[in-house]
């Protein structure tokens with residue numbers, strides 16, 4: 001598990017470490033700067049001229065320390081610093097004083113007109129960015145984007161909100177870094193929204209504060225395959241098909257059954273023991289002609305669904321892909337008012353649209369899987385906060401939105417995207433970051449969401465808890481996409497699951 005730590009949490013951890021007496025702030029700053037230098041000389045072995053941009057806080061203090069360490073290695077270093085180095089926090093002042101070379105004012109003009117450097121060190125703002133960047137420092141950031149692509153960001157590309165991954169530069173964005181070096185843990189802003197694109201390659205440096213992690217509580221983590229839930233994916237020799245549950249996936253009418261068939265195939269591939277497609281009469285022939293290992297049952301009406309669900313061996317449901325909004329609304333009604341025993345249920349696509357704005361708690365064993373547009377229909381106020389220009393830092397983030405949505409809906413919410421947020425009503429939350437080495441851009445293809453819905457449904461059918469099923473399913477979905485790579489279409493995803501499962505479960509054969 002990789003934990004994410006917010007700016008406030010990082011400050012709490014650093015404070016606890018310093019107050020323990022075991023370490024000084026100045027030592028932490030030195031370790032941070034050493035980490036930046038190690039990462040940048042590894043990345044650019046032939047470089048020898050740096051330009052270091054130092055802001056008014058401890059991020060700027062890191063910059064002064066980096067300048068000193070590079071100069072000690074024989075680099076030619078130019079330092080530009082915000083006015084009033086004496087008013088910086090104490091550790092930053094110490095490092096500003098330890099820098100014995102010249103200091104030019106941190107202005108766009110000084111940056112643009114100075115001698116060309118091999119590497120630019122962006123140490124203007126880090127975790128302390130508390131409000132939108134305007135005036136000269138906004139111009140500096142814009143100029144930095146123009147002078148070079150070889151930018152190493154200290155903690156963050158300056159102007160990036162580390163809690164949300166959103167730009168705090170009105171009408172602008174931070175200068176894109178080739179390399180970002182952060183300290184202790186990655187922050188949500190490194191993996192959310194614009195963060196991955198602006199941070200470039202990420203390096204996390206251990207500055208020796210892990211022992212104080214507890215001081216800050218847990219907020220969110222990244223979904224990784226070392227999560228214990230992945231251990232539940234294997235099948236034991238003694239089990240039979242009913243041990244692995246029975247998923248019922250509802251489909252729409254004739255000509256619109258492809259989406260649910262994709263979901264069903266994925267549910268089967270992820271290991272549900274049995275998968276039945278519930279089709280209206282008009283679509284029975286079409287579905288029957290297209291399926292083999294899947295089963296088919298006629299479900300025309302809410303009553304027919306309630307009747308099907310009298311079979312307690314059906315352990316999970318999927319409503320949404322290709323269902324049509326009217327049929328989705330009717331079938332959802334059966335689940336909420338039909339007197340049927342509740343089942344873990346994935347609510348996706350048309351069923352989300354049929355649901356409309358969520359104002360109160362939904363059944364707790366539902367999993368909502370909206371993309372951005374569907375999320376805006378379900379939670380219009382949260383979506384509006386996500387798209388409004390932030391007036392202050394930290395900006396409202398997709399994690400905030402996912403968490404508030406899950407609390408309101410009383411069930412797990414999966415807010416999909418390259419930075420998928422998974423949140424449970426009890427406050428647990430994760431980010432699945434399909435960026436960097438985990439990028440899966442070919443998932444942006446029609447039908448890939450239907451496959452995700454099917455994977456999660458299959459896991460629910462197998463008895464995996466809804467939050468774990470959502471996290472695990474999201475990871476497996478992206479891993480399947482990476483396995484196929486360029487040219488991926490949604491049909492490939494279920495077929496790639498065996499190879500991904502073999503890797504994750506560790507079966508050699």
Ligand SMILES: NC(=O)C1=CN([C@@H]2O[C@H](COP(=O)(O)OP(=O)(O)OC[C@H]3O[C@@H](n4cnc5c(N)ncnc54)[C@H](OP(=O)(O)O)[C@@H]3O)[C@@H](O)[C@H]2O)[C@@H](O)CC1
Nearest residue numbers: 028029056057058059125126127128129130131132133155
């Ligand atoms: N603490 C430690 O032990 C360690 C910390 N480390 C490093 O410290 C960094 C955090 O340092 P930090 O907390 O001083 O915040 P930082 O990002 O430098 O910015 C704060 C300054 O900017 C100002 N300011 C804010 N917004 C602004 C705006 N829009 N426009 C203009 N000004 C604005 C703000 O002013 P104020 O809000 O106080 O008026 C304040 O002066 C962290 O990212 C890491 O690099 C490492 O060395 C490891 C050990």
Ligand SMILES: Nc1ncnc2c1ncn2[C@@H]1O[C@H](COP(=O)(O)OP(=O)(O)O)[C@@H](O)[C@H]1O
Nearest residue numbers: 371416417418434440443444446447448449450
């Ligand atoms: N650029 C991307 N990188 C990684 N994953 C992506 C990207 N674009 C979309 N996805 C993923 O692909 C799926 C698309 O789902 P959705 O928008 O519902 O598509 P559809 O309705 O076509 O099935 C989601 O799981 C989403 O997280």
Ligand SMILES: [K+]
Nearest residue numbers: 122125154156
């Ligand atoms: K920075």
